[in-house]
Amino acid sequence: MRPGLVIRLLVLGLLVAFIFAPGAFGWAFAPLNRPNQPPIYTQSSLLRLTLSHLGIVLGAVLAASIVAIGLAIVVTRRAGEDFLPLSRSLANIGQTFPPVAVLALAVPILGFGNGPTFVALFLYGLLPIFENALTGLTATPPAVREAARGMGMTGWQRLVGVELPLALPVILAGVRLSIVISLATATIGSTVAASTLGEVIIAGLLSNNIAFILQGGLIVAVLAVLIYDGLSAIERRLGRRGGAPLPAA
Amino acid sequence: MSQPTAPMIAIEGLCKDYEGRRVVEDVSLTIGRGEIVAVVGTSGSGKTTLLRMVNRLVEPSAGRVTIEGEDTRAQPPHLLRRRIGYVIQGNGLFPHRTVAQNIGTVPRLLGWDRARIAARVKALLEIFQLDPAEFAGRLPHELSGGQQQRVGVARALAAEPHLLLMDEPFGALDPIIRAKAQEDLLAIQKSFGTTIMLVTHDMDEAIALGTRIAVMDQGRVLQYAPPEDIIARPATPFVDALLGRGDRPFRLLSLGHVRDLLEPGTAQGEPIGPEASLREAFAECLWSGRDALPVIENGQALGIVRREALARQAGRPQ
Ligand SMILES: Nc1ncnc2c1ncn2[C@@H]1O[C@H](COP(=O)(O)OP(=O)(O)O)[C@@H](O)[C@H]1O
Ligand SMILES: [Mg+2]
Numbered sequence: 001m002r003p004g005l006v007i008r009l010l011v012l013g014l015l016v017a018f019i020f021a022p023g024a025f026g027w028a029f030a031p032l033n034r035p036n037q038p039p040i041y042t043q044s045s046l047l048r049l050t051l052s053h054l055g056i057v058l059g060a061v062l063a064a065s066i067v068a069i070g071l072a073i074v075v076t077r078r079a080g081e082d083f084l085p086l087s088r089s090l091a092n093i094g095q096t097f098p099p100v101a102v103l104a105l106a107v108p109i110l111g112f113g114n115g116p117t118f119v120a121l122f123l124y125g126l127l128p129i130f131e132n133a134l135t136g137l138t139a140t141p142p143a144v145r146e147a148a149r150g151m152g153m154t155g156w157q158r159l160v161g162v163e164l165p166l167a168l169p170v171i172l173a174g175v176r177l178s179i180v181i182s183l184a185t186a187t188i189g190s191t192v193a194a195s196t197l198g199e200v201i202i203a204g205l206l207s208n209n210i211a212f213i214l215q216g217g218l219i220v221a222v223l224a225v226l227i228y229d230g231l232s233a234i235e236r237r238l239g240r241r242g243g244a245p246l247p248a249a
Numbered sequence: 250m251s252q253p254t255a256p257m258i259a260i261e262g263l264c265k266d267y268e269g270r271r272v273v274e275d276v277s278l279t280i281g282r283g284e285i286v287a288v289v290g291t292s293g294s295g296k297t298t299l300l301r302m303v304n305r306l307v308e309p310s311a312g313r314v315t316i317e318g319e320d321t322r323a324q325p326p327h328l329l330r331r332r333i334g335y336v337i338q339g340n341g342l343f344p345h346r347t348v349a350q351n352i353g354t355v356p357r358l359l360g361w362d363r364a365r366i367a368a369r370v371k372a373l374l375e376i377f378q379l380d381p382a383e384f385a386g387r388l389p390h391e392l393s394g395g396q397q398q399r400v401g402v403a404r405a406l407a408a409e410p411h412l413l414l415m416d417e418p419f420g421a422l423d424p425i426i427r428a429k430a431q432e433d434l435l436a437i438q439k440s441f442g443t444t445i446m447l448v449t450h451d452m453d454e455a456i457a458l459g460t461r462i463a464v465m466d467q468g469r470v471l472q473y474a475p476p477e478d479i480i481a482r483p484a485t486p487f488v489d490a491l492l493g494r495g496d497r498p499f500r501l502l503s504l505g506h507v508r509d510l511l512e513p514g515t516a517q518g519e520p521i522g523p524e525a526s527l528r529e530a531f532a533e534c535l536w537s538g539r540d541a542l543p544v545i546e547n548g549q550a551l552g553i554v555r556r557e558a559l560a561r562q563a564g565r566p567q
Binding site: 144145147152153157161166 | 340
């Protein structure tokens, strides 16, 4: 086994162990706190928070992927060409709103809870996925495009059989970016009562408990690194198969 | 439906305008079954546009095209294209599909069953001298340029089309591989009887491959004739210039074979085969300073070919 893989598996093992049995790690966090402060967050289970955090992020990115890739497909067809500039600006607007502002605006409509966070992450996820899907779908080599048409493929057959498979590594890079941004941004959602790992961090900030802040932050960071890493590996494999240059990270 | 007596392609008054500019102007030509027609001209003369109007990758602004007597507009363009082989410069192989999948593209679109596609792919790989066991599973980027080009032609021939359209198919190859690819194409064309319409900017290629040559300039066909007529009687100064005055005698010689000028007798030195071109024979005479070359086929002496006869053959036909 390669050393890189061993390290990744070790990190994953540690993360899982910590989430399932945080109490066993009290000794590691205790030195950070005053003796009377609890070293481990116990108000709600870290496992539940982690799953909920991941659920909101993956749900929002999935929704963003469907909309963004769908939109990129539409505006790269001949019939949708005219909407290319408009759709670009729309996706850009999603990105320019600060996530806190989106949360503040969404709360009156959706109430406290997971809803506003989901909306903020969805809007945030759109742009990177859309931009990358657009790049990927317009990068089909002209000779390949021409050959596909000349062979007698229909528009649908060209999209599904040629353009999407060739664009896949680049599209995945956008999804990966969007997941990593969302993993971090989701922590803010706990300010409006979303059930995410941000809850641990906020509890730490309120009670001046450095151990809480650290453990919330660590789980999010390790999740982000592992997911980023796994998706990069998939992209590389797809890219190699296509003989394409590696997509930029 | 297709008519057995109609020409393979009949192009009638074909025009194409782009933004008010006419890039193909009133082109009419017919291509018989089994012909290789080379469309030759300078860059921008409208060759590609003309070719792409045949399989409707470009829709004509005026005029019509019939293939085997049937108007190309009689069926949806994608169905028309599945019946016509198409090869382009840079081959356009699908980078994410294996050699076998690339070659099987059109048969798959046509709904052939798996076994038939596999058998056809294997046969084509063998015809193009690519060992199926070694190459079928490779991806295009794992092939040399010459191999990619052969796979491109094999893919175009996969569904046994009667008609093959080729746009500068050998443009990206180096001279030695290019000559071999041209030879292979002629051999394959002979065995399948496929009609070929081929675009090139290279007059040598047009002469080497064409049964007839259409010379284009500024969207018009200036002359449409067999290579020997084009060389002997260029219709316009432009055709003449395209041929290159200094090369004309040698171009003329390159059309004939040693067999045509065979005479009885014996001569000394390195022999030449009866299928070699007259141009090669003449070059050999000049180079080795001989007046005649012995002609030998399979170790058997057939006679000689004389320098004087070759030189006479290189003169303008009367
Ligand atoms: N899609 C297009 N739109 C506008 N002009 C075009 C288009 N395709 C070709 N042309 C123009 O038509 C002329 C002929 O092009 P083409 O048929 O590609 O020439 P060739 O193959 O002989 O080099 C050129 O001047 C080219 O710029
Ligand atoms: Mg061209």
